[in-house]
Amino acid sequence: MKIAVTSEGSTLEAAVDPRFGRCKYFIVVDTDTGAFEAVDNVQNLNAAQGAGIQSAETVVNQGAEAVLTGHCGPKAFRTLSTGEVKIYVGVEGTVREAVEAFKAGKLQASENADVEGHW
Numbered sequence: 001m002k003i004a005v006t007s008e009g010s011t012l013e014a015a016v017d018p019r020f021g022r023c024k025y026f027i028v029v030d031t032d033t034g035a036f037e038a039v040d041n042v043q044n045l046n047a048a049q050g051a052g053i054q055s056a057e058t059v060v061n062q063g064a065e066a067v068l069t070g071h072c073g074p075k076a077f078r079t080l081s082t083g084e085v086k087i088y089v090g091v092e093g094t095v096r097e098a099v100e101a102f103k104a105g106k107l108q109a110s111e112n113a114d115v116e117g118h119w
Helices: 051-061 074-082 095-103
Strands: 002-007 025-030 036-040 066-068 086-088
Touching: 002 095, 025 051, 025 095, 051 074, 066 095, 074 086
Parallel strands: 002 066, 066 086
Antiparallel strands: 002 025, 025 036
16 A cells, blocks of 8 residues: 655654645655655745645555555545545654654544645
């Protein structure tokens, strides 16, 4: 299974970025093999608007089935849900710790956005 984790850096040791749409990177991890790829999100980091939707489209296009992040706004949440991506908010620590928590079943999928837009 592929999952995307919002990240402040390009490695598994980087901190989880609390922002979904304006995160620095998405670390896309194959939970079966442990292989990962850092996907730069710089185009949305300073976007005036639409960062959440565009970031959600990036995650969907990467083939991720879940996203782990600190917070997710309503437009991004809707776009991810439409793409059949499960959203896990309130995630902290390093990317590696987040992936391990996910694999251990310690995270619960969200049913709604947890912040307003432009967070």
